[in-house]
Amino acid sequence: MLQLVIRRLLGAMLILLGVAAITFLLLFMLPADPAVQLAGRSATAQTVANIRHELGLDRPLIYQFLSYLGHLATGDLGRSYTQKTGVTTLIMARLPATLVLMAAGIVIEVTLGLVLGIVAAINRGGMIDRGVMMLSFVGVSAPQFVVALFLLYVFAATLGWFPMSGFGSLGHVVLPATTLGVLGAGWYARMVRSAMIDVLNQDYVRTARAKGVSEVRVILRHAVPNALLPIIAMIGIDIGQFMSGVVVVEAVYGWPGIGQLAWQAIQQVDIPIIMGVTLISALAIVAGNLVADLAAPFIDPRIRAR
Amino acid sequence: MHVLRALMRRPSAFLGLIIVVTIIVLALGAPLIAPFSPDEQLFDGLTLEGAPIPPDAVYWLGTDTLGRDVLSRLLFGARTSLLIGLVANGLAVGIGLFIGMVAGYLQGTVSNLMMRFTDLMMAFPALLLAITLAALLKPSLWIVALVIAMVNWVQVARIVFTETRGLVERDFIMAERSLGAGHARIIFRHILPHLMPTAIVWGTLGIATTVLLEATLSFLGIGVQPPEPSWGNIIFESQGYFTAAPWLVFFPGVAILLMALSFNLVGDALRDILDPTQRGRL
Numbered sequence: 001m002l003q004l005v006i007r008r009l010l011g012a013m014l015i016l017l018g019v020a021a022i023t024f025l026l027l028f029m030l031p032a033d034p035a036v037q038l039a040g041r042s043a044t045a046q047t048v049a050n051i052r053h054e055l056g057l058d059r060p061l062i063y064q065f066l067s068y069l070g071h072l073a074t075g076d077l078g079r080s081y082t083q084k085t086g087v088t089t090l091i092m093a094r095l096p097a098t099l100v101l102m103a104a105g106i107v108i109e110v111t112l113g114l115v116l117g118i119v120a121a122i123n124r125g126g127m128i129d130r131g132v133m134m135l136s137f138v139g140v141s142a143p144q145f146v147v148a149l150f151l152l153y154v155f156a157a158t159l160g161w162f163p164m165s166g167f168g169s170l171g172h173v174v175l176p177a178t179t180l181g182v183l184g185a186g187w188y189a190r191m192v193r194s195a196m197i198d199v200l201n202q203d204y205v206r207t208a209r210a211k212g213v214s215e216v217r218v219i220l221r222h223a224v225p226n227a228l229l230p231i232i233a234m235i236g237i238d239i240g241q242f243m244s245g246v247v248v249v250e251a252v253y254g255w256p257g258i259g260q261l262a263w264q265a266i267q268q269v270d271i272p273i274i275m276g277v278t279l280i281s282a283l284a285i286v287a288g289n290l291v292a293d294l295a296a297p298f299i300d301p302r303i304r305a306r
Numbered sequence: 307m308h309v310l311r312a313l314m315r316r317p318s319a320f321l322g323l324i325i326v327v328t329i330i331v332l333a334l335g336a337p338l339i340a341p342f343s344p345d346e347q348l349f350d351g352l353t354l355e356g357a358p359i360p361p362d363a364v365y366w367l368g369t370d371t372l373g374r375d376v377l378s379r380l381l382f383g384a385r386t387s388l389l390i391g392l393v394a395n396g397l398a399v400g401i402g403l404f405i406g407m408v409a410g411y412l413q414g415t416v417s418n419l420m421m422r423f424t425d426l427m428m429a430f431p432a433l434l435l436a437i438t439l440a441a442l443l444k445p446s447l448w449i450v451a452l453v454i455a456m457v458n459w460v461q462v463a464r465i466v467f468t469e470t471r472g473l474v475e476r477d478f479i480m481a482e483r484s485l486g487a488g489h490a491r492i493i494f495r496h497i498l499p500h501l502m503p504t505a506i507v508w509g510t511l512g513i514a515t516t517v518l519l520e521a522t523l524s525f526l527g528i529g530v531q532p533p534e535p536s537w538g539n540i541i542f543e544s545q546g547y548f549t550a551a552p553w554l555v556f557f558p559g560v561a562i563l564l565m566a567l568s569f570n571l572v573g574d575a576l577r578d579i580l581d582p583t584q585r586g587r588l
Binding site for chain 2: 032157240263
């Protein structure tokens with residue numbers, strides 16, 4: 001077990017290193033030049049050259065990359081071009097907002113997905129089942145920004161229940177978290193449904209029913225816990241997806257998280273911030289997958305035995 | 307043919323198929339159907355105060371902030387969405403098939419490197435990558451298609467890799483090899499045909515993802531550039547105005563939803579039909 005953990009951790013480190021290298025190379029090759037962007041429209045070639053030198057962009061690429069990695073090893077993600085602050089500081093300041101949004105979104109989608117999936121599985125083939133499946137399709141097909149604007153129009157602009165944008169109170173969280181949660185719930189509902197259908201066909205469920213255990217108890221005590229495994233793996237994967245998926249929602253709702261930070265940085269060609277957020281998101285994806293894999297044996301003893 | 311018949315028998319897939327066909331017909335016939343030119347700022351396209359006109363008898367879906375007919379823009383926008391859907395997703399499935407097949411067929415260092423690279427791409431925050439690339443390159447229809455393909459091939463490659471690994475072990479491939487068939491012949495004549503169901507399923511499901519991604523990029527202003535109409539950039543252009551003119555978000559939004567939904571419904575049914583082991587699962 002320990003050996004497996006160490007091997008997976010090393011693999012994850014390598015993947016992160018690869019992500020850093022590819023992002024670095026891509027950002028370097030793109031035609032957008034941060035020095036030109038910073039210098040402004042009326043700058044002379046000399047000014048641009050000075051800025052380039054100041055940022056160290058005139059050094060060989062491999063030197064820039066190694067120096068970046070060197071700093072990265074100490075947890076330093078470099079300095080922002082435009083804000084003259086450390087990227088680590090900037091990200092740390094924005095991370096709590098994104099984590100709050102993520103936690104709220106995941107709670108909504110898991111709750112909704114579990115309830116809908118269980119109800120659908122119990123009524124397999126019936127009208128409710130079909131309705132839930134159709135809804136889950138709508139959930140995965142709906143564009144996030146449209147749902148976000150729709151919720152804003154109905155619940156903020158028209159009904160005035162929630163603020164239009166910003167951060168601070170509980171009311172601010174509701175709409176962005178609902179946007180993320182409602183759309184994500186579709187996948188969960190389908191996963192829960194199919195896991196539940198598998199479990200309900202197992203012998204021990206038949207045994208429980210034959211013993212005269214009430215149907216509610218069969219479902220809640222015997223079936224649901226065993227259908228949870230794929231869901232826990234999915235939450236792990238979801239955490240990673242959330243980190244990079246919040247850009248749009250944060251942009252629409254003016255939510256001051258790392259998605260908004262990235263979006264502003266992209267528009268200003270602030271490469272250190274883009275690098276930093278990409279790495280943090282990749283870290284979340286890798287960590288999420290790792291936790292999902294490593295947690296499985298603790299939740300399901302059958303996997304441990306293998 | 308029997309696949310088509312099987313599709314028709316499922317109510318949800320049938321519904322999806324009808325929507326897909328309708329969208330294709332409307333997109334192809336846009337120049338004939340559209341009541342106005344999509345780019346023309348109509349003489350009476352704005353109210354006296356200069357606001358867009360809500361849906362009425364002349365402008366069925368209203369006009370936008372520049373006084374252009376929304377219905378006409380939507381119809382021409384369908385062409386953009388379909389074009390990007392086909393090009394970007396075709397490219398993604400093509401790359402995925404190639405990488406997955408070659409890596410699955412070859413054993414050894416090359417195959418390992420290819421799959422490690424795929425793993426690496428799986429760890430990439432896809433949306434963030436797409437947004438960064440699209441914003442920093444000069445945004446255009448083809449750049450958007452390319453960016454989407456670069457992000458979306460990974461999943462196809464993984465699935466094709468697993469399937470190819472399974473096929474390589476089978477007797478008929480062994481037989482071919484012992485008869486002296488070359489690698490290229492085995493891959494393209496004997497393995498590829500077995501992967502067609504997968505390619506068709508992902509070719510369909512992927513269009514939904516592609517359409518959503520294109521709309522998102524265009525909504526952020528880094529996708530298809532106005533005045534060329536796309537469902538995403540119609541919303542982008544009227545974003546600041548949406549509380550006063552909600553139809554400017556509602557109609558294109560519904561169009562995006564319907565297109566993604568219909569391809570998802572058809573693709574999911576195709577997966578059921580073409581892969582009996584998956585039937586009724588997800």
